[in-house]
Amino acid sequence: MPNxxxxxxxxxxxxxxxxxxxxxxxxxxxxxxxxxxxxxSGAADAEAALKVATKKLDQAAAKHLIHKNTAARTKSRLSKLTKKKTAAAPAS
Known part of the structure; x- marks a missing residue:
């Protein structure tokens, strides 16, 4: 307890x-x-969800809630996953 x-x-x-x-x-x-x-899941609103997540990650990094490199790494992984899934969708 504080004194x-x-x-x-x-x-x-x-x-x-x-x-x-x-x-x-x-x-x-x-x-x-x-x-x-x-x-x-290949939902139609995937791009919108990615945009919201990117914005939240940037805001959290700006407020020092998470480290800026953590935010960058997460954004990178999400965008990489998005590109991979969108490229695979038309091929199949």
Whole structure:
């Protein structure tokens, strides 16, 4: 337990930040998962889901919620998967 007033305030701030970060990280993971499943299933809204996921990844990296290289790597993998699936769809 914190003893000083400043430590108590810091604990309150930390708790608020933790809740906000958790909700934002959860929304990010949901967006990425939706994009991945939309691409895998060949849904018509796959491009829109990819666009939303890319935007959320960029925002999370800008807020230091995730590392910028993590965001770039995830975006790269999603776009690579999208290109692979769209190229395979017309061939079959």
């Amino acid at each position: 000083t007033a400043s430590a108590k305030k810091e604990q309150r701030k930390s708790a608020k930040r933790r809740l906000l970060n958790r909700s934002q990280r959860s929304a990010l993971r949901t967006a990425v998962k939706k994009a991945r499943t939309a691409v895998e």
